[in-house]
Amino acid sequence: MRKIQMVDLQGQYQDIKEQVNTAIAQILETSAFINGPEVHAFQKELEDYLGVKHVIPCANGTDALQIAMMGLGLQPGDEVITADFTFAATVEVIALLQLTPVLVDVDPDTFNIDIDAVKKAITPRTKAIVPVHLFGQCADMDAIMAMANEHGLFVIEDNAQAIGAKYTSRKGEKTMAGTIGHVGATSFFPSKNLGAYGDGGAIFTNDDALAHTIRGMVNHGMYERYHHDVVGVNSRLDSIQAAVLRAKLPKLNDYCDARRAAARSYSKAFMGQPHIKTPKTVNGCEGICDTCDCHVFHQYTLRITNGKRDALVKHLQEKEIPCGVYYPIPLHKQKAYADDRYDERDFPITKQLVQEVISLPMHTELDEEQLAFITTTVIEFVNAQVQDVLV
Ligand SMILES: *Cc1c(COP(=O)(O)O)cnc(C)c1O
Numbered sequence: 001m002r003k004i005q006m007v008d009l010q011g012q013y014q015d016i017k018e019q020v021n022t023a024i025a026q027i028l029e030t031s032a033f034i035n036g037p038e039v040h041a042f043q044k045e046l047e048d049y050l051g052v053k054h055v056i057p058c059a060n061g062t063d064a065l066q067i068a069m070m071g072l073g074l075q076p077g078d079e080v081i082t083a084d085f086t087f088a089a090t091v092e093v094i095a096l097l098q099l100t101p102v103l104v105d106v107d108p109d110t111f112n113i114d115i116d117a118v119k120k121a122i123t124p125r126t127k128a129i130v131p132v133h134l135f136g137q138c139a140d141m142d143a144i145m146a147m148a149n150e151h152g153l154f155v156i157e158d159n160a161q162a163i164g165a166k167y168t169s170r171k172g173e174k175t176m177a178g179t180i181g182h183v184g185a186t187s188f189f190p191s192k193n194l195g196a197y198g199d200g201g202a203i204f205t206n207d208d209a210l211a212h213t214i215r216g217m218v219n220h221g222m223y224e225r226y227h228h229d230v231v232g233v234n235s236r237l238d239s240i241q242a243a244v245l246r247a248k249l250p251k252l253n254d255y256c257d258a259r260r261a262a263a264r265s266y267s268k269a270f271m272g273q274p275h276i277k278t279p280k281t282v283n284g285c286e287g288i289c290d291t292c293d294c295h296v297f298h299q300y301t302l303r304i305t306n307g308k309r310d311a312l313v314k315h316l317q318e319k320e321i322p323c324g325v326y327y328p329i330p331l332h333k334q335k336a337y338a339d340d341r342y343d344e345r346d347f348p349i350t351k352q353l354v355q356e357v358i359s360l361p362m363h364t365e366l367d368e369e370q371l372a373f374i375t376t377t378v379i380e381f382v383n384a385q386v387q388d389v390l391v
Contacts, residue, residue: 061187133162155181
């Protein structure tokens with residue numbers, strides 16, 4: 001059996017090697033390292049793929065979130081509601097801009113922001129909601145957009161983990177993740193579903209005026225050379241990363257399919273296991289239906305409900321099966337983001353999830369032998385009696 005990797009990018013590279021190497025060599029020859037033709041071409045191709053009017057490439061996903069909030073004109077003290085169970089980047093930029101993060105609980109089945117919790121958290125000072133499309137599927141965007149419209153709030157989608165996922169509205173319309181809210185932000189960090197060979201990110205919007213504002217903001221607030229109209233940042237995608245992304249974008253749907261196939265294989269194997277909860281999709285199909293396009297499985301995350309999660313992590317390490325705990329600590333308990341405003345009783349689900357979740361290897365190169373070894377090892381260990389474990 002091949003050694004199991006948590007993330008394996010070698011297969012993808014071998015497949016696009018010639019194209020990438022040629023493109024990079026050409027960039028080196030022309031020296032158009034920043035904002036060169038490759039960046040512009042990638043921007044157009046991504047706009048077409050997503051069906052969105054504007055893509056603004058930038059340096060990374062964290063910047064993308066920050067610049068989206070700057071572009072919307074959010075001001076210090078404005079309240080921004082987001083999930084307690086996510087990667088810290090989301091809340092980090094809220095805090096950096098001196099906005100007030102309002103962390104709320106999540107849904108136990110989809111791991112995404114809980115709609116009732118958002119509703120409860122809205123105050124007259126609330127200005128925006130940041131749904132995070134965690135692990136590869138959209139939050140309940142119909143409900144979020146309805147609430148946002150009712151209260152006059154901006155919606156900023158953190159789409160770092162869900163590029164390529166489709167959202168099906170209650171009316172049956174399909175929209176690409178990240179293009180539903182007022183603005184979306186994504187990351188091209190190498191291990192993301194569409195990963196560069198370094199850092200990269202992008203902002204999406206259908207709003208012409210907002211796109212114009214943001215295009216200047218990513219480049220020192222310049223709309224005309226050396227005229228600085230607003231305080232901006234330096235956040236640009238370099239041409240070499242754009243070349244890599246251009247080679248990968250036409251294959252993104254295949255990458256998503258490969259991830260879904262691995263997820264289906266996992267979920268089928270774990271079906272009926274009393275202590276193993278498989279991830280549910282927003283369509284409620286537990287990720288095993290063949291037609292599901294709502295989930296792109298950035299992570300395949302189980303809940304181990306009999307208290308053996310930590311022991312399982314250790315056991316898998318011993319068996320050389322990599323795994324991850326995303327995320328081990330609720331954000332409202334992190335030193336940087338703890339605040340007297342929070343009431344522990346408001347986070348029952350996040351508190352449970354941080355003790356139960358485990359993410360298994362997930363990438364486009366997993367084969368059946370590896371998947372079978374992983375699932376058998378997990379099932380045997382979780383079901384073993386304490387005595388069995390000790391001997
Ligand atoms: C990766 C990630 C980010 C940040 O992206 P970077 O490119 O690493 O800055 C933000 N939010 C979420 C949910 C992420 O997974």
